[in-house]
Amino acid sequence: MSNRSKNDNKKDAQQANDGPGSSLQKPPREEAENAIRTLIGWAGDDPARDGLIETPKRVAKAFEEWFRGYDEDPEVILQKTFEEIEGYDEMITLQGIRFESHCEHHMAPIIGRAWVGYIPNGRVVGISKLARVVDVFAKRLQIQEKMTAQIANVINEVLQPQGVAVVIKAEHHCMTTRGVMKPGAELMTSRMLGCFRDSEITRQEFLSMVD
Ligand SMILES: [Zn+2]
Numbered sequence: 453m454s455n456r457s458k459n460d461n462k463k464d465a466q467q468a469n470d471g472p473g474s475s476l477q478k479p480p481r482e483e484a485e486n487a488i489r490t491l492i493g494w495a496g497d498d499p500a501r502d503g504l505i506e507t508p509k510r511v512a513k514a515f516e517e518w519f520r521g522y523d524e525d526p527e528v529i530l531q532k533t534f535e536e537i538e539g540y541d542e543m544i545t546l547q548g549i550r551f552e553s554h555c556e557h558h559m560a561p562i563i564g565r566a567w568v569g570y571i572p573n574g575r576v577v578g579i580s581k582l583a584r585v586v587d588v589f590a591k592r593l594q595i596q597e598k599m600t601a602q603i604a605n606v607i608n609e610v611l612q613p614q615g616v617a618v619v620i621k622a623e624h625h626c627m628t629t630r631g632v633m634k635p636g637a638e639l640m641t642s643r644m645l646g647c648f649r650d651s652e653i654t655r656q657e658f659l660s661m662v663d
Pocket of ligand 1: 555558627
């Protein structure tokens with residue numbers, strides 16, 4: 453691989469981690485609030501009535517929380533690692549990390565849990581960092597398959613462990629409250645890298661923790 457294509461690959465990965473929004477100009481808040489007024493009218497209500505007058509402001513504020521992941525860099529979160537681990541080289545798993553995201557097709561909630569595991573290669577990361585990485589990617593417009601891969605990939609790139617495994621189970625409100633209307637149905641996705649991909653036993657040990 454030439455230096456140039458190596459650099460290009462790194463740039464692509466960097467852009468994926470920063471989120472596609474990082475290079476975009478955000479519209480002013482006022483414009484966002486006006487758009488919400490339009491949507492209220494489109495839903496069939498009067499955005500000027502008392503109960504709805506403050507709603508565009510509140511929704512814009514809620515968007516800042518729901519989509520704060522565009523302003524965070526998961527590589528930075530994973531940067532601080534610990535090397536005094538007495539040769540610990542067994543599986544580390546954070547189980548059932550609850551998250552809320554929004555699907556990029558309908559902007560409807562995706563509510564789910566993530567299992568994140570890795571087998572270290574000389575260094576480990578603080579466990580809360582694994583949960584924060586899940587959150588960074590969840591707080592963006594997502595599809596579950598992509599989010600699963602992004603979490604595994606960034607842990608793999610930054611920690612360079614022997615392997616990484618990520619499983620996500622989530623309910624998609626675009627199919628539970630509309631469309632095919634299947635409440636309770638969960639989508640399960642997984643990404644296995646390194647020893648989790650190569651060793652059936654390691655993979656099974658991880659998957660046995662997913663409930
Ligand atoms: Zn959807």
